[in-house]
Every structure is written in C-alpha cells, then in structure tokens.
Amino acid sequence: MVITGIVYALLLSGVDVDVTYGWVNDVLHRIIPLVILVDWIDPGARQADSRT
Numbered sequence: 313m314v315i316t317g318i319v320y321a322l323l324l325s326g327v328d329v330d331v332t333y334g335w336v337n338d339v340l341h342r343i344i345p346l347v348i349l350v351d352w353i354d355p356g357a358r359q360a361d362s363r364t
Contacts, residue, residue: 314352317345 320341331337 313345313348317341317349320345 324341329337
C-alpha cells in the first residue's frame with residue numbers, strides 16, 4: 313500500500329480519473345498509505361499484551 317501511495321504521488325496525481333467523490337481518491341491513495349507507513353515504522357504501537 314505504501315508503494316501505491318508513492319506511485320500515485322509520482323505518476324498519477326495529475327490524472328483526471330472522473331471519480332464522483334474526490335475525497336475517496338484522496339483517502340485511498342494518500343491518507344491510507346501514510347497510515348500504513350506510520351504503522352510500519354512504529355511497531356511498538358501494535359504489540360499485544362503478553363499476559364493473556
């Protein structure tokens with residue numbers, strides 16, 4: 313998904329794809345890849361409690 317965000321930013325951000333709702337394209341190709349990247353960089357945020 314991070315690669316999708318990079319490819320979109322470099323090659324496809326200026327292409328008009330005639331999406332009905334512009335925010336869908338922004339969320340799918342800009343925000344979600346950033347969230348995945350932050351999750352990938354910070355592995356401590358998703359560690360489960362080992363006392364279970």
